[in-house]
Amino acid sequence: MSMQGLKNKIAVVGVGTTDYGNFPEIDDYGLAARAFRNAVEDCGIDKNRIDGLLCCRIPFYARMGEILGLDPRWTLQMPAHGRMSGMAIIEAMLALETGAAEYVALLYANIGRSRRVNYGGEELAGIWDPWGFTSPGAAHAMMFRMHMERFGTTTRQLGEVSVAFRHHASLHPDAVMKKPITLDDHAAARPIVEPLRLLDYCLINDGAVCIILTTAERARDLRKPPVLISGVGARDAFSRSAISNFDPDFWYSETREAGEAAYRMAGVGPSDIDALMCYDNFSPTVLFSLEGLGFCKRGEAGAFVEGGRLRIDGALPTNTDGGHLSNSYMQGWALNVEAVRQLRGECGERQVKDCEVVQYVAATPCTRSVIYTRG
């Protein structure tokens, strides 16, 4: 058996999300339970048939199982890091293919807004603290300046990413930030760690996501038309992780490798992608991803995104839910849900026409890509 052999064998059968915002009155378990209930309702499964449970950014899997009344055969806990969604989906595919579980629920919750998570300083102690260097945003600012110098990329081109995603959020009823912005708004936003400004940063908000997977065969008996996982690819970059969330080569070779594996497995290429769901913890990550996947040549992502190319009405609709920058900071999980909803044609005003192939990518120290197609 190889990963390639898993093409179209595993299906997404249920997705559930919560409201996104600031919810001090509920905890991560409560939010995850809501997302789970919504996903169960979405696919019409008896929840007691779910025998696989994966928890991400939820404190304790056993408490989660207790709350949901589940006694799975397969349980996995993943840490709170942002890059886990693609990894989790691939783990669940393997569990389903081997029969370790028949129906897997993947649960993610985040309460960072109401609990005032800073993503830097004392809560993220590191060896560079004495020099005042902290936060994933600063690492991406460091990378983006290198991209600017090396390729002539500009912060205004970065603004194209933020503006396009905000436009999508304005069409998305669930999105946290719906007020349209312009390139000038992006340029005038307050600097956080230059060259990045406020609108280059993801939101921090509360919410939860649940995705239910099973085999393509079992998927036929459930409520919604299945969305198939047609390709996946992966490559980590730990050996040069001296500075967390930073890579002097923008994870180019990792993104290229993960992308090529996913394309090969799915039998498609960049030109077949109807919508891209691109991990956007910070706007530069989108440019790095576009280059790594081969949507444009190396160093040309800045020019590529100009003129609204990432908008729903552009050549490569990207993060049609508004992404982390404007919809919700669900660390990749909501982007995978959006891929499913686009393929089902459930996206209303932000629906991409004739949407048949959607790709998810996260260019991070654990780079992953997933290609979804209509079942």
Added chain:
Amino acid sequence: MSAYRKPLPTDDPLMAPFWQNAKARRLSVQSCRDCGDKHFPPGPVCPKCLSEDQEWEPVSGRAALVSWVRFHRAYWDGFVGEVPYDVCLVALEEGPLLVSNFSGPVPDDPKAGTPLEVVFEDVTDTVALPKFRIVA
């Protein structure tokens, strides 16, 4: 200097030799006695050959600028009066990357490749921070 309020090095035993050397005005990186690989930050084994036989080797202190950023947000109270402040990323002549700060005059938009050399700033009685000065 007891009023220093910015973050200080933690008591990570792996890093202790680095800070002892810095106090003595020596910049150093971990070096493998078996294969010669030079690396930073340090680890319990050599990332190249997995040997535990590691030592701290002084480096030249010469480096080239890789990138830099300007913090407008103070993530620690000790930096509130400092913002905006700059943090640079430098490549030591010997290879490893180091995050640090500029010392002395810096042009408006310093470019990658700008030659640098280490200087040490005493911030407490026991800690000297290596920083980098632009070589004229």
